[in-house]
Amino acid sequence: MIKLKIGLIFILPQLVISQTDYPESQKIPVENSYHEIKVIDNYQWLEYQQTDDVKDWIKAQNKLTNRILKKTSRTLKSESQMNSFMYSKTSGYYGDIIDENSKNKYYFALCNTSNNSTPSLCYKNGIDSEYDILVRSSALSPRGDANISNYTPSKGNDYLAFQYNLNGSDWRELRIVKVKKRRFYSEVIKHIKSSAINWLRDGFFYEKYPFDSLRAKTKKTSIMYHKVDTNPSDDKLIFKSRKDEEYIDIYGAPDESFFIIKKENIDTKVFSYFYLDANDNDLKFKPFLINIKYDLGSLTFKEHQIFATTSINDKEQLISIPKSDPSKFKIISPIYDDAVIEDYSILDDRAVVLYYSKNGNLITLVNLDGQILNETTTPNGMSVNGMSYNRTFDEFFFYLESYTIPKVLYKLNLESFEYEIVKQTKVNFDPKGYKFIEQTFESKDGVHVPIKIIYKDSLYKNSQTPFLLTTYGGYGIIDSQSFNPGVVYFIENGGAFAYVDIRGGGALGKDWWEAGKRHNKQNGITDFISAAEFLVEQNYTSPQNIAIKGSSHGGLIVAASAVQRPDLFGAAVINVAALDMLRFENFTVGATPTNLLEFGSVTNSIDFDNLYSYSPYHNVDDSINYPSMLITTGFYDNRVPPLHSFKFAARLQNNPSQQNPILLWTRKKTGHNGALNKNDKLEENSFIYSFLFNEVNKH
Numbered sequence: 001m002i003k004l005k006i007g008l009i010f011i012l013p014q015l016v017i018s019q020t021d022y023p024e025s026q027k028i029p030v031e032n033s034y035h036e037i038k039v040i041d042n043y044q045w046l047e048y049q050q051t052d053d054v055k056d057w058i059k060a061q062n063k064l065t066n067r068i069l070k071k072t073s074r075t076l077k078s079e080s081q082m083n084s085f086m087y088s089k090t091s092g093y094y095g096d097i098i099d100e101n102s103k104n105k106y107y108f109a110l111c112n113t114s115n116n117s118t119p120s121l122c123y124k125n126g127i128d129s130e131y132d133i134l135v136r137s138s139a140l141s142p143r144g145d146a147n148i149s150n151y152t153p154s155k156g157n158d159y160l161a162f163q164y165n166l167n168g169s170d171w172r173e174l175r176i177v178k179v180k181k182r183r184f185y186s187e188v189i190k191h192i193k194s195s196a197i198n199w200l201r202d203g204f205f206y207e208k209y210p211f212d213s214l215r216a217k218t219k220k221t222s223i224m225y226h227k228v229d230t231n232p233s234d235d236k237l238i239f240k241s242r243k244d245e246e247y248i249d250i251y252g253a254p255d256e257s258f259f260i261i262k263k264e265n266i267d268t269k270v271f272s273y274f275y276l277d278a279n280d281n282d283l284k285f286k287p288f289l290i291n292i293k294y295d296l297g298s299l300t301f302k303e304h305q306i307f308a309t310t311s312i313n314d315k316e317q318l319i320s321i322p323k324s325d326p327s328k329f330k331i332i333s334p335i336y337d338d339a340v341i342e343d344y345s346i347l348d349d350r351a352v353v354l355y356y357s358k359n360g361n362l363i364t365l366v367n368l369d370g371q372i373l374n375e376t377t378t379p380n381g382m383s384v385n386g387m388s389y390n391r392t393f394d395e396f397f398f399y400l401e402s403y404t405i406p407k408v409l410y411k412l413n414l415e416s417f418e419y420e421i422v423k424q425t426k427v428n429f430d431p432k433g434y435k436f437i438e439q440t441f442e443s444k445d446g447v448h449v450p451i452k453i454i455y456k457d458s459l460y461k462n463s464q465t466p467f468l469l470t471t472y473g474g475y476g477i478i479d480s481q482s483f484n485p486g487v488v489y490f491i492e493n494g495g496a497f498a499y500v501d502i503r504g505g506g507a508l509g510k511d512w513w514e515a516g517k518r519h520n521k522q523n524g525i526t527d528f529i530s531a532a533e534f535l536v537e538q539n540y541t542s543p544q545n546i547a548i549k550g551s552s553h554g555g556l557i558v559a560a561s562a563v564q565r566p567d568l569f570g571a572a573v574i575n576v577a578a579l580d581m582l583r584f585e586n587f588t589v590g591a592t593p594t595n596l597l598e599f600g601s602v603t604n605s606i607d608f609d610n611l612y613s614y615s616p617y618h619n620v621d622d623s624i625n626y627p628s629m630l631i632t633t634g635f636y637d638n639r640v641p642p643l644h645s646f647k648f649a650a651r652l653q654n655n656p657s658q659q660n661p662i663l664l665w666t667r668k669k670t671g672h673n674g675a676l677n678k679n680d681k682l683e684e685n686s687f688i689y690s691f692l693f694n695e696v697n698k699h
Contacts, residue, residue, distance in 0.1 A: 168671025
C-alpha cells in the first residue's frame with residue numbers, strides 16, 4: 001500500500017510570481033456592442049492563435065509554466081507516484097463478433113504499442129487467435145499525432161472504415177482498409193467531425209461540414225455517400241442543411257437494412273425524420289415522421305422495429321416504433337420515481353435498460369412489450385460504464401468503474417440476473433481503506449444538492465483536510481464515475497475528494513437539468529459554491545485547503561465560482577473551459593443547437609444580460625486577489641477554442657491586485673480531450689495535481 005504524507009516530508013515550493021515575471025499581454029481595446037451596451041475587450045487579439053504574435057505569447061507562457069510545474073512535480077515526486085497510480089490492467093469483452101453470420105469472424109480493438117504513441121487498430125480472426133496490428137497510428141500522417149477515434153466494419157467484415165484526428169482536433173479524416181489482405185485504399189475523406197459511418201453495400205454514408213478554419217462555426221451539415229475505391233470529390237450528396245438553424249444526423253442498422261436522417265430546427269424546436277430502405281437503389285430518403293416535437297435519440301434498429309429514447313411527460317423513456325406505422329409507438333421502459341435512463345441494449349426479444357439512481361445503477365430486463373422480467377442493482381459508489389451483448393453466445397457484459405477503481409468487467413447471467421467478475425482489475429495501490437459517502441446539502445436557495453465524498457480510513461472534522469472538489473453540471477449529462485489517478489493521488493497523500501451533482505446535470509432528471517440551464521445557469525454555480533461552504537461548515541476542511549478542478553462545462557462552473565467567491569478556494573485548475581460567454585457562439589460548436597439551448601445567444605437581450613452576469617472573463621475585479629490558478633487548454637481544441645483560456649489568463653495576470661500565481665499551459669499536440677499517449681498523460685496528471693496539492697498545502 002502506498003501512503004505518503006508529502007506535507008511532512010518535503011518543503012513545498014512557494015509559487016510567488018510578480019506581475020513582471022509574466023509574459024507581456026498587451027491591452028488592445030476593441031469595442032463590442034450588444035443591445036446598446038458597449039463592452040470593451042482588451043484581449044480580442046488573442047483570438048487569432050495562428051498569428052506570430054500570439055504564437056510567441058503562447059511560447060513564453062509555456063516556458064514560464066513548464067519551469068514552475070516541473071519544479072513542483074520534481075519536489076513532490078508526483079510523477080513517480082502518478083505513474084504508479086495510472087497503471088491498471090483490465091480485461092475486455094469476450095466474444096464481441098461484429099457480424100456472427102459472416103465467414104470472416106474478425107474481432108477489432110484499439111491496442112497500445114508503446115507509451116509514446118497513440119493506440120493502433122488491431123484485429124484477429126477467431127476468438128482464440130492473437131491480435132495483430134491492422135492500422136498503425138504512427139504511420140497515418142506526418143502532420144501530427146494521429147488518434148484513431150472510431151471504426152466501423154462493413155457487413156461481413158470485408159471492409160473497415162476508420163476515423164482519426166490529428167493532435168486531438170475535432171476535425172477528422174476517414175480512410176478504408178480491406179481487412180483480409182490489409183489493403184489500404186488511397187482515398188482520404190476530410191472535413192468530418194464525430195460522424196457515424198453507416199455502411200450500405202460497397203460504400204457508406206457519412207456527415208461532412210464546410211471547412212473554413214480551426215475556429216470557424218460548425219454549420220450546415222451534409223450527408224454524403226462514398227463508394228469504396230473512388231475519389232471523395234465524386235461522393236454523392238444525399239441530404240443537406242439549407243439554413244444555419246438546421247442540423248442533421250444519420251443513423252443506420254448494422255445489417256444495412258434501414259437508415260434514418262434526423263433534421264432539427266433550433267428555432268422552432270421541431271424535428272423531421274426521413275428513411276431509406278436498403279432495397280431502394282436510388283438512395284433517396286422518404287418522409288417518415290415530419291414536424292414533430294419529439295427528439296429521438298440513441299436510435300437502434302431491429303428487424304421491423306426502431307428503438308429510441310425520448311422525453312415523454314418530462315421523463316426520459318425508451319420506445320419502440322414500427323417501421324410500417326411510426327405513429328403507433330410503444331413505451332417499453334418501466335418508470336421509476338428516483339431513477340433516470342442512462343443506456344439500453346436490445347437483445348433478441350428483450351431489452352436491458354440501465355438506470356441511474358442515487359443508490360447506484362439499476363439494471364432492468366424487460367420484454368419488448370414493456371413487462372419487467374428481472375432487476376438488479378450495482379454497488380453504490382460505482383457506475384456502469386459500457387454494456388455489450390453477444391448474440392452468438394447469448395452473453396451480456398458490463399463494466400463497473402469508480403473515481404478510484406479502474407474498469408472491472410462483469411458478466412450478467414440473463415436467466416438468474418446475477419453478475420460476477422470476469423477478471424480482477426490490477427492496480428498499484430491498495431484501495432481497501434477507501435470509503436464512499438453520498439449525502440445532500442442545502443444550496444443558498446434551500447434546494448438539496450447531492451454530493452459524493454471519497455476518503456481513506458477516516459474523515460476528520462479538524463478543518464485540515466486538503467479537499468479536491470469537482471463537478472461538470474451541464475447539458476443534462478449524468479456523471480459516470482470514471483477512474484481518475486489524480487483523485488487517488490490526493491487521497492493517498494492525506495486528502496479527500498468530492499463530486500457535486502449541481503443543477504444543470506442529469507442526476508435527478510430533466511427538471512434538475514432545466515433548473516441549471518440557460519437563464520438558470522447561476523443556480524449550478526451557486527450549488528458548487530454552497531458545496532464548498534458545506535465542507536467548511538462541517539469542519540472537514542477550510543477555504544485555503546479546497547482545490548477545485550473542472551473541465552469543459554465543469555471548467556466554466558469552477559472559473560465562475562472562483563471569480564464570484566475567491567475567498568472560498570485555495571487553488572483552481574480550469575481546463576478547456578468556456579470563459580468568454582459573450583463570444584462563445586462565434587466559434588466552432590458555440591452556435592450548435594446543443595449550446596444555444598444550454599446557454600442562449602447574445603442576439604437575445606435577456607440571454608445577453610444573463611451571460612454577461614456570470615461570464616468569468618467579464619467579471620474579474622481589479623481590486624481582488626484571486627486564488628492560485630492553472631489554466632490549461634489544447635492548441636488544437638476546436639470544441640472550446642483555446643482563445644477562452646488565453647484571454648482569461650491575460651486578464652488575470654494583468655490584474656493589479658493579483659498576488660497568487662496565474663499560470664497558462666497550452667499543450668501543443670492536444671485538443672479538447674487532453675493528452676493522447678501515456679507519457680503525455682503522465683506529465684499532464686503530475687503537473688495538474690501536484691500544482692493543486694502544492695497550492696493548498698503551502699498556507
